[in-house]
Amino acid sequence: MTSRFNLTKEHPMPLINVQLFEGRSTEIKRELAQALTAEACRVLGCGKDAVDIIFTDIKRSDWARAGELWSDK
Amino acid sequence: MTSRFNLTKEHPMPLINVQLFEGRSTEIKRELAQALTAEACRVLGCGKDAVDIIFTDIKRSDWARAGELWSDK
Amino acid sequence: MTSRFNLTKEHPMPLINVQLFEGRSTEIKRELAQALTAEACRVLGCGKDAVDIIFTDIKRSDWARAGELWSDK
Amino acid sequence: MTSRFNLTKEHPMPLINVQLFEGRSTEIKRELAQALTAEACRVLGCGKDAVDIIFTDIKRSDWARAGELWSDK
Amino acid sequence: MTSRFNLTKEHPMPLINVQLFEGRSTEIKRELAQALTAEACRVLGCGKDAVDIIFTDIKRSDWARAGELWSDK
Amino acid sequence: MTSRFNLTKEHPMPLINVQLFEGRSTEIKRELAQALTAEACRVLGCGKDAVDIIFTDIKRSDWARAGELWSDK
Numbered sequence: 001m002t003s004r005f006n007l008t009k010e011h012p013m014p015l016i017n018v019q020l021f022e023g024r025s026t027e028i029k030r031e032l033a034q035a036l037t038a039e040a041c042r043v044l045g046c047g048k049d050a051v052d053i054i055f056t057d058i059k060r061s062d063w064a065r066a067g068e069l070w071s072d073k
Numbered sequence: 074m075t076s077r078f079n080l081t082k083e084h085p086m087p088l089i090n091v092q093l094f095e096g097r098s099t100e101i102k103r104e105l106a107q108a109l110t111a112e113a114c115r116v117l118g119c120g121k122d123a124v125d126i127i128f129t130d131i132k133r134s135d136w137a138r139a140g141e142l143w144s145d146k
Numbered sequence: 147m148t149s150r151f152n153l154t155k156e157h158p159m160p161l162i163n164v165q166l167f168e169g170r171s172t173e174i175k176r177e178l179a180q181a182l183t184a185e186a187c188r189v190l191g192c193g194k195d196a197v198d199i200i201f202t203d204i205k206r207s208d209w210a211r212a213g214e215l216w217s218d219k
Numbered sequence: 220m221t222s223r224f225n226l227t228k229e230h231p232m233p234l235i236n237v238q239l240f241e242g243r244s245t246e247i248k249r250e251l252a253q254a255l256t257a258e259a260c261r262v263l264g265c266g267k268d269a270v271d272i273i274f275t276d277i278k279r280s281d282w283a284r285a286g287e288l289w290s291d292k
Numbered sequence: 293m294t295s296r297f298n299l300t301k302e303h304p305m306p307l308i309n310v311q312l313f314e315g316r317s318t319e320i321k322r323e324l325a326q327a328l329t330a331e332a333c334r335v336l337g338c339g340k341d342a343v344d345i346i347f348t349d350i351k352r353s354d355w356a357r358a359g360e361l362w363s364d365k
Numbered sequence: 366m367t368s369r370f371n372l373t374k375e376h377p378m379p380l381i382n383v384q385l386f387e388g389r390s391t392e393i394k395r396e397l398a399q400a401l402t403a404e405a406c407r408v409l410g411c412g413k414d415a416v417d418i419i420f421t422d423i424k425r426s427d428w429a430r431a432g433e434l435w436s437d438k
């Protein structure tokens with residue numbers, strides 16, 4: 001497919017940061033990294049070496065929605 | 074007020090990240106989340122459900138100004 | 147108040163990033179910067195020189211919730 | 220599945236930022252948002268309303284690897 | 293030097309984001325990318341292929357210190 | 366040099382975030398902060414008071430390349 005081929009040549013280089021509540025296991029992160037990388041490559045038409053993913057754990061007491069910490073909800 | 078009404082309809086969706094030195098208590102963060110959310114809603118004319126706030130604690134040994142770590146100042 | 151005085155001495159140094167949909171005027175950002183700075187100083191007990199705020203405009207076609215771009219909602 | 224059920228109750232709340240070279244179309248971002256959201260929900264066991272994705276376009280002249288701008292490679 | 297050799301083996305993988313006021317030329321960014329990469333490699337003991345640098349231009353009207361936009365100072 | 370002088374007057378204000386694998390000592394970060402600040406000032410033509418650097422430690426189990434966590438490589 002032409003547009004995908006062009007995307008490949010253009011190196012889309014996705015760098016993905018995933019912020020999520022702490023407590024996910026390494027097994028879950030491993031599976032999520034594989035899944036997000038596979039989908040990014042499929043949609044963007046790039047090789048998987050081009051994909052970086054960084055997970056950032058957030059404490060529920062460090063995230064607020066509607067002015068209320070998640071640890072208080 | 075018309076412009077505020079339009080802003081509301083446009084969903085400004087503020088996502089606020091606050092990086093600050095570690096050591097602030099959950100009580101302080103709870104109060105700060107409430108205060109920043111209230112002001113964002115007042116100025117942007119949005120509902121508070123639209124406001125997300127994430128706090129990121131930074132160690133004084135991980136932040137430098139003028140080439141010097143804050144833990145060394 | 148003792149704890150607030152200590153916080154002041156500890157330089158909480160809030161660095162606040164506000165991501166929001168593009169289209170807010172400079173007047174709105176100016177007012178929001180003032181308001182968030184004032185509240186951060188009040189709650190954290192720091193001088194306003196310690197507060198940095200950066201606004202990042204996001205296009206509605208660059209933000210998705212529930213798998214749908216906001217520009218499509 | 221018990222652990223997935225627990226994760227759901229714990230609200231993992233993934234907030235995903237995707238930095239990539241500018242030039243991807245809205246159609247590609249729409250498809251990528253859908254795909255990443257679906258995979259995040261499947262692996263983390265959360266509802267799709269919990270998933271936010273923000274795309275950040277980077278110019279090739281604003282990204283360097285090995286000390287060389289991608290626009291120069 | 294042993295510790296540097298170990299750091300090399302441990303892949304420190306620095307990913308450097310530089311936010312700065314818009315208006316710097318590509319020539320300046322090219323020179324800055326080279327210089328920051330060289331220093332990161334020297335201090336961390338890693339190969340330059342491990343270093344990524346992303347520049348993010350910020351408008352003076354999008355950055356406030358002490359509650360005042362830089363464009364107003 | 367004129368352009369450098371102008372850059373100085375324009376306050377480039379570099380705010381540098383360095384994400385790297387955890388395990389670097391405070392001594393290494395101190396040296397890196399000094400080195401990156403010096404080079405940013407030299408290239409951008411700004412005073413060192415204008416330079417902020419924040420280090421963010423990343424666990425090898427929180428960073429994936431090519432869909433594989435670095436802790437698994």
